[in-house]
Amino acid sequence: MGEDTVRRARTGALADHGADLAAEPSAGTGGHTTKEAAPPRARGRREAGKEERRHRIIQAAREMIRETGRTGLSMRALAERAGVSLATPYNLFGSRGAVVLAVLEDVRDFQARFAQVRNGDPVDHILAVVDLAVEFYLGDPAFYTTLWREVFSVSGEVRTAIYNPRRDEFWLGLVNDIAAAGALREEIDTALLLRQLDHQFRSVMLDWVAGDLSAGLLGPTIKLGYALILCGAASDEARERIAHRVAESQRLLREAGERAAGATPS
Amino acid sequence: MGEDTVRRARTGALADHGADLAAEPSAGTGGHTTKEAAPPRARGRREAGKEERRHRIIQAAREMIRETGRTGLSMRALAERAGVSLATPYNLFGSRGAVVLAVLEDVRDFQARFAQVRNGDPVDHILAVVDLAVEFYLGDPAFYTTLWREVFSVSGEVRTAIYNPRRDEFWLGLVNDIAAAGALREEIDTALLLRQLDHQFRSVMLDWVAGDLSAGLLGPTIKLGYALILCGAASDEARERIAHRVAESQRLLREAGERAAGATPS
DNA sequence: TCGCCACTTATAACGCGTTACAACTTTCTC
DNA sequence: GAGAAAGTTGTAACGCGTTATAAGTGGCGA
Numbered sequence: 001m002g003e004d005t006v007r008r009a010r011t012g013a014l015a016d017h018g019a020d021l022a023a024e025p026s027a028g029t030g031g032h033t034t035k036e037a038a039p040p041r042a043r044g045r046r047e048a049g050k051e052e053r054r055h056r057i058i059q060a061a062r063e064m065i066r067e068t069g070r071t072g073l074s075m076r077a078l079a080e081r082a083g084v085s086l087a088t089p090y091n092l093f094g095s096r097g098a099v100v101l102a103v104l105e106d107v108r109d110f111q112a113r114f115a116q117v118r119n120g121d122p123v124d125h126i127l128a129v130v131d132l133a134v135e136f137y138l139g140d141p142a143f144y145t146t147l148w149r150e151v152f153s154v155s156g157e158v159r160t161a162i163y164n165p166r167r168d169e170f171w172l173g174l175v176n177d178i179a180a181a182g183a184l185r186e187e188i189d190t191a192l193l194l195r196q197l198d199h200q201f202r203s204v205m206l207d208w209v210a211g212d213l214s215a216g217l218l219g220p221t222i223k224l225g226y227a228l229i230l231c232g233a234a235s236d237e238a239r240e241r242i243a244h245r246v247a248e249s250q251r252l253l254r255e256a257g258e259r260a261a262g263a264t265p266s
Numbered sequence: 267m268g269e270d271t272v273r274r275a276r277t278g279a280l281a282d283h284g285a286d287l288a289a290e291p292s293a294g295t296g297g298h299t300t301k302e303a304a305p306p307r308a309r310g311r312r313e314a315g316k317e318e319r320r321h322r323i324i325q326a327a328r329e330m331i332r333e334t335g336r337t338g339l340s341m342r343a344l345a346e347r348a349g350v351s352l353a354t355p356y357n358l359f360g361s362r363g364a365v366v367l368a369v370l371e372d373v374r375d376f377q378a379r380f381a382q383v384r385n386g387d388p389v390d391h392i393l394a395v396v397d398l399a400v401e402f403y404l405g406d407p408a409f410y411t412t413l414w415r416e417v418f419s420v421s422g423e424v425r426t427a428i429y430n431p432r433r434d435e436f437w438l439g440l441v442n443d444i445a446a447a448g449a450l451r452e453e454i455d456t457a458l459l460l461r462q463l464d465h466q467f468r469s470v471m472l473d474w475v476a477g478d479l480s481a482g483l484l485g486p487t488i489k490l491g492y493a494l495i496l497c498g499a500a501s502d503e504a505r506e507r508i509a510h511r512v513a514e515s516q517r518l519l520r521e522a523g524e525r526a527a528g529a530t531p532s
Numbered sequence: 533t534c535g536c537c538a539c540t541t542a543t544a545a546c547g548c549g550t551t552a553c554a555a556c557t558t559t560c561t562c
Numbered sequence: 563g564a565g566a567a568a569g570t571t572g573t574a575a576c577g578c579g580t581t582a583t584a585a586g587t588g589g590c591g592a
Binding site: 045074095 | 548549551552558560
Binding site: 312315316319350351352353354357 | 538539540541542543
């Protein structure tokens with residue numbers, strides 16, 4: 001039984017595909033997405049050709065996802081649109097899922113925007129960042145719902161690539177700011193706290209992506225969860241302020257819900 | 267190919283392994299497999315034959331999922347094992363995803379167990395129920411990780427079928443008990459609170475299913491989230507008690523994490 | 533009992549993701 | 563420039579989920 005048919009020789013390309021992702025034009029941030037194991041000397045015409053092909057494929061995939069939704073992204077159609085052979089996306093990325101992930105990572109330039117947000121109170125700050133992230137996705141909902149739907153449906157490695165160390169560091173910084181301001185109880189572990197916040201964020205996103213949550217409720221729902229969790233970890237001094245944000249989010253959510261319910265009796 | 271379309275004589279060991287899970291045959295209800303709500307009059311031999319075929323298919327699917335994981339559940343193999351034609355599962359269920367959902371609904375008998383749990387403090391009560399639910403899944407992890415992985419990867423209607431009104435009612439009762447005991451602030455909307463708890467639960471399950479969270483951390487992680495959120499909604503009188511549960515869950519989580527990290531440096 | 537009809541069956545087909553492999557073309561090395 | 567190395571291309575194939583269709587079968591009403 002030729003069980004060696006797995007033969008992940010090609011998958012090697014999947015490991016080093018991160019190199020070209022960050023090199024996307026719009027990004028500008030130039031962050032390294034994953035491990036950069038590729039030999040740094042190999043800057044020849046051959047490598048450039050590969051990179052250009054990779055870029056064409058990502059570009060074509062992005063366009064096709066935006067135009068037709070997930071169902072439109074067949075590997076044969078993708079290859080044709082990108083002007084490459086059917087085998088080439090597999091050579092360069094390894095699988096369809098890897099291509100989708102590459103598209104997602106290609107457009108992640110939150111960090112630049114996040115840097116703009118400045119706020120006195122660290123709790124207000126993290127909630128403002130949440131708003132910003134939500135705005136980002138709502139800026140192109142057709143694209144991102146499709147993309148995230150794909151992402152959720154693929155194996156775990158894909159999600160771990162999204163929730164990467166760089167991202168963790170950024171958000172952990174925000175939580176640590178809150179702790180440093182004395183707004184959290186002494187015994188609270190900020191890393192564990194962040195994971196709870198992440199769970200909240202991700203699960204609400206899943207609702208949105210699945211169509212169970214309207215765009216208007218996305219931000220308020222996430223912020224209510226954040227406020228509740230933070231309030232649960234708050235010190236005595238900071239609690240009242242955060243509790244106020246809980247009540248505020250709840251009010252927003254109820255109003256938006258009633259408005260939506262009145263508009264679409266779905 | 268079809269040389270020996272054996273009818274497989276439905277191995278009498280049918281109820282053996284599944285006994286602990288699905289022992290409850292949902293007798294009186296008449297198996298509401300889908301939203302069909304089978305007309306109560308149509309109890310002919312023809313309908314009985316259909317139901318028996320349905321049962322054979324679900325049973326075969328359950329066995330195959332347990333034995334081989336998701337990859338083993340191909341429609342052709344399923345049809346062969348169930349002793350039906352390839353077209354029959356499509357006639358009876360409609361799609362592969364619908365079969366998987368039917369398997370999931372077939373084994374959901376939490377409620378009976380939940381009724382056993384009695385506890386003085388309503389907060390302790392809901393956390394005990396969480397423990398029970400986690401235990402339920404951990405009782406057959408190979409089966410439930412596969413099943414939930416499938417569920418997460420299918421369209422939204424599947425999840426809404428899981429989070430159904432009956433389930434909501436049950437959990438909302440638990441949350442309302444907490445409110446009735448005066449442990450929550452006046453302004454807290456229990457329905458919204460429940461949704462935040464659900465998000466927590468579901469997202470942690472997703473982690474477990476994806477292999478990002480070990481079995482030992484599943485319960486503590488969920489309970490930490492629950493405790494944090496409840497603490498964030500707690501009234502002044504109840505807060506200290508709940509904050510204590512936060513600290514306790516956090517300690518458990520840290521210890522379990524360190525133990526796991528020491529054992530498997532993965 | 534007979535004929536209708538609902539349903540299953542067998543089978544072929546479609547497009548899909550993925551893999552394999554023999555050419556062919558381009559780049560690198562000497 | 564010659565030859566080696568690398569990579570793409572075209573194409574065939576596999577198993578998959580799903581659909582369509584003709585032929586068969588057995589329950590049910592008359």
